[in-house]
Amino acid sequence: MASTYQPIRFSEKLSGIKDLWQPRVVAEMNDDQFKLARIEGDFIWHDHPETDETFIVLRGELRIDFRDGAVTIRPGEMFVVPKGVEHKPFAEKEVHLLLIEPRGVLNTGHAGGERTAENDIWI
Amino acid sequence: MASTYQPIRFSEKLSGIKDLWQPRVVAEMNDDQFKLARIEGDFIWHDHPETDETFIVLRGELRIDFRDGAVTIRPGEMFVVPKGVEHKPFAEKEVHLLLIEPRGVLNTGHAGGERTAENDIWI
Numbered sequence: 001m002a003s004t005y006q007p008i009r010f011s012e013k014l015s016g017i018k019d020l021w022q023p024r025v026v027a028e029m030n031d032d033q034f035k036l037a038r039i040e041g042d043f044i045w046h047d048h049p050e051t052d053e054t055f056i057v058l059r060g061e062l063r064i065d066f067r068d069g070a071v072t073i074r075p076g077e078m079f080v081v082p083k084g085v086e087h088k089p090f091a092e093k094e095v096h097l098l099l100i101e102p103r104g105v106l107n108t109g110h111a112g113g114e115r116t117a118e119n120d121i122w123i
Numbered sequence: 124m125a126s127t128y129q130p131i132r133f134s135e136k137l138s139g140i141k142d143l144w145q146p147r148v149v150a151e152m153n154d155d156q157f158k159l160a161r162i163e164g165d166f167i168w169h170d171h172p173e174t175d176e177t178f179i180v181l182r183g184e185l186r187i188d189f190r191d192g193a194v195t196i197r198p199g200e201m202f203v204v205p206k207g208v209e210h211k212p213f214a215e216k217e218v219h220l221l222l223i224e225p226r227g228v229l230n231t232g233h234a235g236g237e238r239t240a241e242n243d244i245w246i
Contacts, residue, residue: 054150077131
């Protein structure tokens with residue numbers, strides 16, 4: 001039997017991402033997209049009023065601040081930010097991240113502004 | 124700021140799963156569920172006519188056979204089986220797996236039979 005199909009290799013895709021805070025789509029499942037991102041430093045407060053958002057950490061230590069607390073996510077861990085909950089990602093050192101959310105979701109939610117990345121860019 | 128929130132740690136959840144081929148739900152994002160499973164050996168041919176299905180391998184080497192080929196998925200890799208595509212997972216040695224699919228999807232799709240696991244069981 002021929003091995004005609006190829007898996008998506010996170011490290012290979014990540015090595016092609018040159019800019020921080022610019023999520024790149026690597027796969028779709030129904031209406032959801034899987035996005036890889038390299039992040040470092042502080043992001044802005046925002047929320048996604050229409051959807052939950054999933055963070056799976058592949059490398060480094062991601063902190064997500066909430067108005068009433070925080071969560072730290074390390075490799076081999078995940079966290080789902082519920083829809084409508086304000087959050088602010090922070091990475092003291094570079095973090096590699098797998099994001100899962102519906103197609104069309106912007107990285108800054110409805111906060112907008114200069115940190116908004118171009119959406120739906122595949123790698 | 125108090126760290127009141129806890130991430131989901133895959134290894135911790137997996138250590139609580141005693142049986143092979145029995146996916147356990149660890150999180151939900153909108154209508155999707157994240158399920159962890161320990162598998163080894165052969166599964167049955169089946170498909171999911173209504174949904175794509177995502178496989179992320181955490182440990183070991185998973186092969187998914189298709190009628191016209193196969194894909195091998197290792198740690199740090201993922202693959203999305205399109206809806207309606209017949210597939211048969213196989214693990215020569217034990218594999219730890221993160222499955223993502225909509226709530227309500229059975230492990231055997233509409234093939235049914237004795238390999239059908241109880242659905243929607245959380246750990």
